Amino acid sequence: MTANLTTLADLRAGRLAGATHLDLRHGGLDEFPREIFALADTLTMLDLSSNRLRALPDDLPRLHALRTLFCxxxxFETLPASLGACPALDLVGFKANAIAHVPASSLSxxxxxxxxxxxxxxAMPGTLGACRGLRKLALAGNRLTALPVGIANCEAxxxxxxxxxxxARIEDALPDGLLALPRLSWLAVAGNPFNVDQETRALAATPIARIDWSELQLGELLGEGASGHIWSARWRPAQGEDRLVAVKLFKGAMTSDGLPGSEMAACIAADVHAHVIGVEGRIAGHxxxxxGLVMGLIPPRYRSLAGPPSLxxxxxxVYAPGLRFTGAHARSIARGARDALVHLHAQGLMHGDFYAHNLLVDDDAHALLGDFGAASFLPEDDDARAEALRRIDRRSLGVLVDExxxxxxxPGALADLRP
Known part of the structure; x- marks a missing residue:
């Protein structure tokens, strides 16, 4: 907090000449600081998140070097139209505002x-279809009822x-033009009116233990994701021996992938498999x-195969620099990942976020797939779209095999594992 206030003071005093990155998060800003324009020739990344801004200036395109903007x-109630005229801007982030209107001119x-x-x-404007270089589009947690026809033009x-x-209908969320995009490899569509009943039925139909909160003693925080926190814990069941487990407590709010309830349903429906992180039970009485869910505690010898994508x-x-695999190890990882995906598809699920950073691997190259935040149930009465969703998952498997x-x-050891 203090650092950001100091940065703003430094900006106003002219001490940031030549800066390429400017972080003004949590700065208490009600208006866009005009002093930022002094950096027009050099500023490439600007973060104005967690303030009280409602608008950006019409002359924002004066920041002609700006490539990345987070707000x-x-x-904001309207996505600023001035964004579309910024000559270099290619990454725009306006998560968790109150935006109801996206002007056609706001999309470059x-x-x-x-x-x-x-x-x-x-509704998204038809100009979305002109974004031919668009690679990543995050629209979860809005009020969309259809996608613009032009989405079929976003071939990247x-x-x-x-x-x-x-x-309300699967064809509104997954039109043929979207599913035919040649590079689409990661998709999340859970928690919509057309599939929420299927999620509820699947959750009710899947037998799973209910573990009382009083039986759990939390230990250290193991990690935090978009949807919740994961803790080590000791489970002291009323009957049976104590066990070390992992506990995931959902934040109960919208995430970048969707709703925690949808993730919970998918986790439970995934069932047991040698290459999938399993669920022991569902928490009751918090x-x-x-x-929350109680899961098996993954031994510390397992590590994430890679880090998530960077800006x-x-x-x-993003893989560790210099990381190399023997042919046997690479093949073992790829086969485990493939087998996990085949299992999920057989359970009526698509993973939707099939990435190396969601795989844990040990020194023997045994792989475990986790993170079901983007998972969706395959449609039960639309075989063509169900196969299209499986094909999207398989495309992401192909990316993993290539990596x-x-x-x-x-590399020849992986030749027969490419989808």
Whole structure:
């Protein structure tokens, strides 16, 4: 907090000449600081998140070097039209505002990545179809009832999030033009009116233990994701021996992928498999009524295969520099990942976020797939769309196999594992 206030003071005093990145998060801003224009020739990244902004200036395009702009957690009700005229802007993030209107002119054809999750958007303009270089589109948690026909023109699109909107029919959320996009590899569509009954029925039909909160003693925080926190815990059941487990407590709010309830339903429906992180039970009796799952505790020898995509890589995971695999290890990882995906499809699920950063791997190259935040149930009465969703998942498996091959001493060992 203090650092950001100091940065603003430094900006106003002219001490940031030549800066390329400017972070003004949590700055208490009600208006766009005009002093930012002093950096017009150099500023490439600007973060104005977590302020009280409602508008951006009409002359924003004066920031002609600006490529990345974050304005999440503000008070915007309309996506600023001036964004579309910024000559270099290709990453726009306005998550968790109150945006109901997206003007046609606000979307630049240069867009590579657009984040409008957790707003009130009811319709996207037809100009979305002019964004031919758009690779990543996050629209979860809005009020969309249809997609513009032009979405079929976004042939570079690789990832789209459509969960928790107002799509009444599957063909509205997943039109043929979208499903035919040649590079689409990651998709989330759970928690919409057309599929929420299926999620509820699947959750009710899946037998799973209910574990009382009083039987759990939390230990250390193991990690935090978009949808919740994961803790180590000791489970002391009323009958049986104590066990070390992992506990995931959902935040109970919209995430970039969708709704925690949809994730819980998918986790439970995934059932047991050698290459899928399993669920032991569902938490009951939490004092704040939080939803949660009890899962097997993954031994510390397992590590994430890669890190999530960066701002620069957009849709591609970031691997450790110099990471290499033997042919046997790469093949073992790829086979485990493939087998996990085949299992999920047999359970009526698509993963939707099938990435290396969602795989845990040990020294013996045994892989475990987790993170069902973007998972969706395959439609029960639309075989063509169900197969299209499986095909999208398989395309992401192909990306993973290619990434392993690039880091493998014997790429030929993976030849028969490409979908």
């Amino acid at each position: 999440s957690n503000n008070r 054809p240069r867009l590579r990545w657009l984040i409008l999750s957790d707003n009130r958007v009811e 699109l690789e990832l789209i999030r459509l969960s928790a909107n107002a799509f 004092p704040q009524d939080a939803q 620069a890589s957009c849709t591609r995971d 392993l091959a690039q880091r493998c001493d014997d």
